[in-house]
Amino acid sequence: MKKLTVLAAGAALAIFASGTAMAQQTLAQVKQRGQVICGVSQSLPGFANPDAQGNWAGFDVDMCKSVAAAIFGDTKRVKYVPTTARERFTALQSGEVDFLARNTTWTMSRDTQLGFDFVGINFYDGQGFMVRKDLNVKNAKQLAGAAVCTQTGTTTELNVADFFRSNKMDYKVVAFEKNDEVLAAYDSGRCDVFTTDRSGLAADRTKLKDPNAHIILPDVISKEPLGPLVRHGDNNWGDIIRWAFFAMVNAEELGITAANVDQMLNSPNPEIKRLLGKEGDFGKMLGLENNWAYNVIKMVGNYAESYERNVGTKTPIGLERGVNALWTAGGLQYAPPVR
Amino acid sequence: MAVQIRGGAAPPSVAVWNDPRARAIFFQAMALVLVIAFGWYIFHNTYTNLEKRGIASGFAYLNSTAGFGIIMHLIPYSEESSYGRAMLVGLLNTLVVAAIGVVFATVLGFIIGIARLSRNWLIARIAYVYIEVIRNIPLLLQIFFWYQLLGKSLPGPRQSFNILDIAFLNNRGLYVPAPVFEEGFWEIPVGFVIACVASYFIHRWARKRQELTGQQFPIFLTTLGLIVAIPFIAAIITGMPLHWEIPALRGFNFQGGMVLIPEFVSLLFALIIYTAAFIGEIVRSGIMAISHGQTEASYALGLRPGPTLRLVIIPQAMRVIIPPLTSQYLNLTKNSSLATAIAYPDLVAVFSGTVLNQTGQAVECMAITMGVYLTISLLTSMFMNWFNAKVALKER
Numbered sequence: 194m195k196k197l198t199v200l201a202a203g204a205a206l207a208i209f210a211s212g213t214a215m216a217q218q219t220l221a222q223v224k225q226r227g228q229v230i231c232g233v234s235q236s237l238p239g240f241a242n243p244d245a246q247g248n249w250a251g252f253d254v255d256m257c258k259s260v261a262a263a264i265f266g267d268t269k270r271v272k273y274v275p276t277t278a279r280e281r282f283t284a285l286q287s288g289e290v291d292f293l294a295r296n297t298t299w300t301m302s303r304d305t306q307l308g309f310d311f312v313g314i315n316f317y318d319g320q321g322f323m324v325r326k327d328l329n330v331k332n333a334k335q336l337a338g339a340a341v342c343t344q345t346g347t348t349t350e351l352n353v354a355d356f357f358r359s360n361k362m363d364y365k366v367v368a369f370e371k372n373d374e375v376l377a378a379y380d381s382g383r384c385d386v387f388t389t390d391r392s393g394l395a396a397d398r399t400k401l402k403d404p405n406a407h408i409i410l411p412d413v414i415s416k417e418p419l420g421p422l423v424r425h426g427d428n429n430w431g432d433i434i435r436w437a438f439f440a441m442v443n444a445e446e447l448g449i450t451a452a453n454v455d456q457m458l459n460s461p462n463p464e465i466k467r468l469l470g471k472e473g474d475f476g477k478m479l480g481l482e483n484n485w486a487y488n489v490i491k492m493v494g495n496y497a498e499s500y501e502r503n504v505g506t507k508t509p510i511g512l513e514r515g516v517n518a519l520w521t522a523g524g525l526q527y528a529p530p531v532r
Numbered sequence: 533m534a535v536q537i538r539g540g541a542a543p544p545s546v547a548v549w550n551d552p553r554a555r556a557i558f559f560q561a562m563a564l565v566l567v568i569a570f571g572w573y574i575f576h577n578t579y580t581n582l583e584k585r586g587i588a589s590g591f592a593y594l595n596s597t598a599g600f601g602i603i604m605h606l607i608p609y610s611e612e613s614s615y616g617r618a619m620l621v622g623l624l625n626t627l628v629v630a631a632i633g634v635v636f637a638t639v640l641g642f643i644i645g646i647a648r649l650s651r652n653w654l655i656a657r658i659a660y661v662y663i664e665v666i667r668n669i670p671l672l673l674q675i676f677f678w679y680q681l682l683g684k685s686l687p688g689p690r691q692s693f694n695i696l697d698i699a700f701l702n703n704r705g706l707y708v709p710a711p712v713f714e715e716g717f718w719e720i721p722v723g724f725v726i727a728c729v730a731s732y733f734i735h736r737w738a739r740k741r742q743e744l745t746g747q748q749f750p751i752f753l754t755t756l757g758l759i760v761a762i763p764f765i766a767a768i769i770t771g772m773p774l775h776w777e778i779p780a781l782r783g784f785n786f787q788g789g790m791v792l793i794p795e796f797v798s799l800l801f802a803l804i805i806y807t808a809a810f811i812g813e814i815v816r817s818g819i820m821a822i823s824h825g826q827t828e829a830s831y832a833l834g835l836r837p838g839p840t841l842r843l844v845i846i847p848q849a850m851r852v853i854i855p856p857l858t859s860q861y862l863n864l865t866k867n868s869s870l871a872t873a874i875a876y877p878d879l880v881a882v883f884s885g886t887v888l889n890q891t892g893q894a895v896e897c898m899a900i901t902m903g904v905y906l907t908i909s910l911l912t913s914m915f916m917n918w919f920n921a922k923v924a925l926k927e928r
Contacts, residue, residue, distance in 0.1 A: 278889065279885055279888070279889050282889065282892055282894075283894050286585070286587060286892075286894070302891075302892075303892070305586075306587070306588040306891070306892055307587060307588075307892035308582075308585040308586040308587035308588075308892075328784070336784075337783055338782060338783040338784050338785050338787060339783070339784045339785070340704055340784065340785060345881065345885045345886045345889065346885060346886055346888070346889025346890065347889070350600045350601075350886065350890075351599045351600055351890065353601075354599055354600050354601045354611045355599070355611075357601075358611050363787070364601065365601075365603050365704075365785070366600070366601040366602070366603055367603055367795075367875050368600075368603075368875055368877070368881075368886065369874075369875045370872060370873070370881075370885060374873075374874075374875070378683070378875070381680075381683045381684060381703070382683070382688050382703050383683055383703060383704070383794070385784045385785075424585060425585060425586050426584070426585055426586070
């Protein structure tokens with residue numbers, strides 16, 4: 194009996210502990226653990242994809258690395274947790290991951306009802322359609338009656354329903370849990386159309402048997418602002434992710450790259466001095482070292498470098514900067530100043 | 533001094549804490565209180581933490597608009613329907629695959645189990661190999677196997693297999709004509725019901741007659757004739773108030789008619805074939821549990837092997853077969869949740885998949901899903917227990 198009581202008390206304590214520990218001190222936990230746990234996609238070329246050696250690379254992975262660089266000055270101190278679209282929110286809510294960098298769309302209900310905070314938009318995207326070339330479809334309005342493959346639990350699934358409903362077109366949705374299953378089903382001919390964010394379409398097309406037999410239709414049917422997100426309530430932790438991202442955007446605007454950051458340390462420009470920690474105590478404000486942004490730029494690069502390396506026109510994904518160009522170049526990427 | 537004992541009552545000199553009965557009650561009560569307190573604690577803790585982190589809770593979301601499509605729905609459903617309705621759609625999809633699966637798995641299982649005991653060497657070996665191969669491969673792999681087989685081997689919609697210009701088979705499914713009911717159609721099902729009731733009474737009368745006179749009556753043919761003829765006559769009288777909507781290729785896919793989607797078919801195949809292997813073994817063991825003397829006695833009475841099996845062995849074997857058969861039925865129902873791997877919209881895929889993700893209310897969705905499965909399982913085993921009690925040996 195005594196043993197049983199102790200056991201019950203222990204179990205109760207364990208549940209209690211896991212329940213309250215994560216409210217305010219994510220940074221302290223991360224430092225103590227020596228690792229950031231980052232929730233990423235399972236396998237999306239250009240965004241988060243492990244190579245043959247199990248090293249993760251991609252645009253979202255760079256987000257994880259930049260946070261590790263800002264906190265530890267070491268991009269290796271990240272543990273990547275691949276999540277399906279269906280698991281991702283529970284993983285973040287339950288504290289299994291410290292934050293999600295997983296091409297997740299910022300929506301109002303996710304921001305409020307799910308108890309999350311989106312910290313920024315690192316990729317402005319929109320949903321599109323991919324079809325076989327031999328169907329001779331020119332735009333999405335010709336898709337009436339089509340079978341559409343998509344992933345469950347995504348905004349994609351809702352947008353496609355909205356699109357067909359508002360255009361009074363009939364459709365059949367075939368919804369899988371994993372993105373790879375969706376793609377395999379589309380490739381085997383189960384569906385006429387594969388739909389997801391246009392960046393995802395470009396990335397996934399490279400995985401098809403014959404990428405050139407498929408085209409991405411010109412229509413963009415939704416706004417998909419993708420960005421990293423954290424649990425609501427730990428504002429300091431959210432600030433760190435947000436500013437790790439802003440540091441990369443600001444670096445591009447100021448012309449700082451991984452290659453020239455060391456020379457830039459001697460720059461007389463006060464904006465550069467503040468960003469790189471030569472002036473002011475901006476790192477301390479986040480609870481980090483003052484060279485936090487220097488580490489991010491040195492180890493991961495600025496926004497443009499990360500973009501071109503992972504998804505840019507020279508990669509198989511081949512995405513133009515488009516709306517993701519800096520505001521100074523007619524795009525939407527804009528970071529508040531370090532001041 | 534002698535201890536006085538009156539009518540078996542406990543000796544009054546013993547203190548309450550040394551009284552074994554009082555102690556037993558005390559510890560049982562304490563265990564109960566602990567269990568309840570623990571359960572309440574978990575509930576309260578979850579609730580507080582959800583609230584503290586600003587995660588919505590409660591069941592109000594069941595009435596909000598779902599906004600997503602479901603490929604197979606047995607009741608009317610559209611994107612404007614509620615999450616609650618989506619749950620119902622998923623539940624019905626689970627039930628239909630489980631119900632059809634249970635019936636066919638039982639039939640196939642009995643055939644396999646009896647074939648396993650056949651004196652024909654080849655038949656017995658085939659049944660043996662079937663059982664050993666099927667039950668030793670994980671079900672999920674079998675589901676994937678059937679799904680891939682259907683997906684890879686069938687042609688696209690424009691190259692469909694054309695079956696007499698009314699049914700079409702392609703990798704989107706099997707398209708068959710759908711019945712469209714017109715006015716006056718109700719007379720046909722009413723005729724069917726009348727035929728069934730009449731068959732029941734003929735059956736009773738024939739049995740009584742056989743008991744009294746020993747004369748047999750061709751029950752099977754008579755009732756079959758009735759059940760086919762009465763609805764048919766009703767249909768002719770009412771002038772066939774029914775026409776068929778034939779599927780036609782329009783645009784990308786066939787439109788109209790009814791469709792059996794490949795997800796449903798492959799899940800059903802896998803569940804039937806897998807569960808039948810287990811049922812086959814249960815049937816075999818049930819039959820082998822009946823003493824061989826029963827067979828010999830029935831041969832001695834002049835019964836041929838067929839009736840011996842049907843009238844003597846199986847009814848007795850059922851007593852052994854039913855309890856493990858119940859758990860196979862429950863397994864089949866629960867295994868149907870593997871549907872989520874191949875995009876069949878069952879309860880788990882729709883409700884604790886899509887709905888959970890769109891609303892983020894994981895605790896509520898999971899609790900409802902588990903509650904529903906528990907209810908289905910308890911109802912199934914209640915029914916099977918009742919059936920078991922009915923066929924059990926009645927000792928008077």
